[in-house]
Amino acid sequence: MPGLYFEEFEVGQEFEHPLSRTVTEYDNISFSLMTLNPQPLHIDNHFSEQTEWGKPLFNSLYTLAIMIGMSVQDTTLGTTMGNLGMTDVKFPKPVFAGDTLRAKTKIISKRESASRPNAGIVEFEHTCFNQRNEVVAVCRRFGMMYKRPTA
Helix, strand or coil: CCCCCHHHCCCCCEEEEEEEEECCHHHHHHHHHHCCCCCHHHHCHHHHHCCCCCCCCCCHHHHHHHHHHHHHHHHCCCCEEEEEEEEEEECCCCCCCCCEEEEEEEEEEEEECCCCCCEEEEEEEEEEECCCCCEEEEEEEEEEEECCCCC
16 A cells, blocks of 8 residues: 555544564564664663563664554555654653554644645654553654645
């Protein structure tokens, strides 16, 4: 399913994304090390056993990436000019290896681009849940979206 053009987004519109993803210990260690993040809280079982969590925390930036990635097919696949930024990023509950994540998106605002007549800016609010329906991540994201091509 291709993404939506700027004109197709409506403020208040919500998307329940059908994709889900169970995260693994391998995901956590690989992502942490690929991004040069040697935080023992993510990659060291012995260290993590000594913390209040008792096991490694899943890397929050990977959680953020998965949450936004789950939204692409329904919202921006092939119709985005680029990501303009994120605000209000929060991780209210921890994620651990073995958790299954799913996401939803709500359209918060949209406006014409002042500099690009073929595009508009859409504000997305992404929310990620674990298998217990607990919110594990939230962010607002601004995307520069193409307008529908004219004939």
